[in-house]
Amino acid sequence: MAPGAPSRADLLAAARRAAASVTDPEMPMLTLADLGVLRGVDLADDGTVTATITPTYSGCPAMAAMRDDLVRRLREHGFPAVRVHVSLHPAWSSDWITPQGRRALAEAGLSAPGPAPRRDGPVPLSLLPVRRDLACPRCGARGAEPVSEFGPTACTALYRCASCCEPFQHVKEV
Known part of the structure; x- marks a missing residue:
C-alpha cells in the first residue's frame, strides 16, 4: 500500500456508505439500506466492489433501477469495478425495514x-x-x-x- 493511500478498511467503509445512500426508485424517501434490500457490500483484493441486494418480492421491476443506481453511485465514489449480486435467500421481509x-x-x-x-x-x-x-x-x-x-x-x-x-x-x- 502506498503511503497516504486509504486502507482497505477505509475503502470498504466508503463503499458501504456510498451503497447505503442509494434510494429506492419506487419509494425515494427510503434508502436501500433502510428498506432492508441492501444485504451487504464487499471489496475484493482487486478493488472490485460487490453489492448484494434482495428484492422485496420475486420479479420486482425496480431491481434493474436499483442495480443501475448502485453501480452509478459506487463509480461516482471512485470504485470503477462494481458488481451487483441478487440474493433470493433468505427472502426479504418487511421486518427488515429499519x-x-x-x-x-x-x-x-x-x-x-x-x-x-x-x-x-x-x-x-x-x-x-x-x-x-x-x-x-x-x-x-x-x-x-x-x-x-x-x-x-x-x-x-x-x-x-x-x-x-x-x-x-x-x-x-x-
Whole structure:
C-alpha cells in the first residue's frame, strides 16, 4: 500500500456508505439500506466492489433501477469495478425495514408495515382483502378503511382514514 493511500478498511467503509445512500426508485424517501434490500457490500483484493441486494418480492421491476443506481453511485465514489449480486435467500421481509426507514415512511404520509406474518410452509392464497388495524400516518386515528389491496406499487395497499378522510398508502407486510 502506498503511503497516504486509504486502507482497505477505509475503502470498504466508503463503499458501504456510498451503497447505503442509494434510494429506492419506487419509494425515494427510503434508502436501500433502510428498506432492508441492501444485504451487504464487499471489496475484493482487486478493488472490485460487490453489492448484494434482495428484492422485496420475486420479479420486482425496480431491481434493474436499483442495480443501475448502485453501480452509478459506487463509480461516482471512485470504485470503477462494481458488481451487483441478487440474493433470493433468505427472502426479504418487511421486518427488515429499519426504524429510520419506518419514520421516513410516516413522514412521507405512508403507513409502515406491522410485523410480518409468521408462517411455516407455503403462503395461503386468499382473494379477500387483508384486514389490518392501521393508524393514519397524518392524524394518528385508528380504524382506516381499505380502498384497494393494490396501490401504485405492488408493495402497497390503499386506505382512507375514517377520522380525517385522507387517503394513504400502506406498505404491505411480507
